[in-house]
Amino acid sequence: MKLFYLVALVAAVSGQLHPSRPARYQKLPSLRERARIQDVWRDERVSRIPSLLEKYNADAWLMSQREHAEDTIWWSIKNATDFGAHRRTILMFHRNTASLKGQPNPLIWIDNTGDVWPELRSILKAYDPNTIVLNTDRDIAFGSGLHVGELAVLEEQLGKQWMSRVTNEPHLSIEFVATRVDGQLHYYRKLQEIVWAMLEEGFSHRVIKPGLTTTEDLEWWFRERMQTLNVTTWNQPRISVIVESSFPGWEGTRNVIQEGDLLHIDYGITALGLNTDTQHMAYVLRTDPRMPENDAPESLKEGMKKSNRMQDIVLATMRPGLTGNEVLRLCLAQMEREGIEGQIFSHPIGDWGHDAGAVMGFTNLPKYVPVLGELTLLPDTYYSIELYAYHFVPERNETLRFRQEENAYWSKGTQSWRFVRGRQEKYHLIDGRERNTFIIQT
Known part of the structure; x- marks a missing residue:
């Protein structure tokens, strides 16, 4: 076991240290070009569905939805310029068999008259699928997007002949949503560098004035900064x-930021149909001339080293084919051997901030997660490595949680997980002695 961890650790963290240069704001393509890029990605992902149907022994995948009541999968298969389903939108993916030769995949109907149902029944008669997947799972959101009203209409219009062939297969939805395409990583790196550039700017004297700036002020600075960068977010930045x-x-806190404070942020950005999720920490230097600080105290650095070590353990242990709970159990056992106390709550990320796939822990389920923890890890996905380490800080007589989160991707070349843009190993430092440009608008 020790040899495995040594070999796996070298593979997992090679080239994964703190980035050697400051982050730079990246220029993203125009909205028009982004839409073109996203549609290319979408087409590549959709082209894989027939093979996924074969993998899960299904002949068809049927979705029915209306505007304002879209199936969860809609947001991963729509055109980049679609912002909702039109009228009633029905899609049927199939396995490209001879009976549907020349037909598009998926078949799409947009209707508000009822004319769709005879056409759909005619297609089903010609195709004669043995199994039809509907998204009706009780536990997994990505496989349960069919609204109850649409299910009632399908039962009425398709009748027992076809509804008797309906099956529930949430793994089809999970694998479709979770699997990335190669061209995305280039842009995902850009998004991650934007995230780091915002952190380096926001956690600095250029934005924070100790004794005046509040954590809430800083949260809204991040939101406003996103507007200038033409990106959005999937959650409110939380700073504490x-x-x-x-x-x-x-929630974050509503504190006035003071010298000596240890700050934490949890936030993400959204662009090109991709999401990030990052947690970093910052330290506000004390400027008293009698005991000035030029760096964070060693005790705080030791706390970050523990959470960095936990990141190493997680990356080294995440092997495709293991369940989330198996990874979690192995990680906790290794932490115990090394005398590290903490908690892991890592999750997939991609189309959604909390994406489809296996999770490793929740904050309220630290050792075992039903359903989502029993899913197996897939390669060619992105993960948020989210965790904290406990560490006692003597100067404060407190045991603090050192909380970190970085996004990682599966590297086909190394057959290991790698951070998209390194990881935080040094605190962002706020030095009130430097010339302060207070740019928060209140």
Whole structure:
């Protein structure tokens, strides 16, 4: 076991240290060009569906939805310039058999008159599928997007002949949504560098004035900065001053930022149909001439080293084919051997901030996650390596949680997980002695 971890660790963290240069804001393509790029990605992903149907022993995948009541999968198969389903939109993916030769895949109907149903029944009669997947799973959101009203209409219009062939297969949805295409990584790196550039700017004297700026001010600075960069977000940035009671949650704090504070952010950006999720920490230097600081205290650095080590363990242990719970159990066992206390709650990321696939822990389920934890890890996906390490800080007489999150991708070349843009190993430092340009608008 020790040899495995040594070999796996070298593969997992090679080239994964703190980036050697400051992050630079990246120029993304125009919205028009982004739409073209996203549609190319979409076409490549959709082209894989017939083979996925074969893998899961299904002949057809049927979705029916209306505007404002779209299937969850809609957002991963629509055109980049579609912002909702039109009227009633029905899609049927198939396995390109001879009976549907020359037919598009998927077959698409947009209708508000009822004319769609005779046509659909006629297609089904010609195709004669033995199994038809509907997204009706009870537990997995990506496989449960069929609204109850649409299910009732399908039962009425298709009748027992076809509804008797309906099956539930959530793994089809999971694998379709989770699997990436090669061309995305180039742009995902750009998004990650934008994230780091915002962090380096936001956690600096250019934005923060100790004794005046609040954590809420800083949250809204990040939101406003996104507007200038032509990106959006999938969650409100959450910024807090870390104290012993701090715990990962939905809200930041409403503190005035002071010298000596340990700051934490959890946020992500959205562009090109992709999402990021990052947690970093910053330290506000003390400027008292009697005891000035030029760096974070060693005790805080030791805390970050522990969470960095946990990242190493997670990346080394994540092997495609293992379940999320198996990865979690192996990671916790290795942490115990090394005397590290902490918690892991890592998740897939991509089309959604919390994407389809296996999770490794939740904040409220630290050792075993039903359903989602029993899914197996897939390659060719992105993951958010999200966790915290406990570390006692003598100067404060407190045990703090050192919380970090970085996005990783599966490298086909090394057959290992790698961070998209390194990881945080040094604190962002806010030095009030430097010339301060207070740019938060209140």
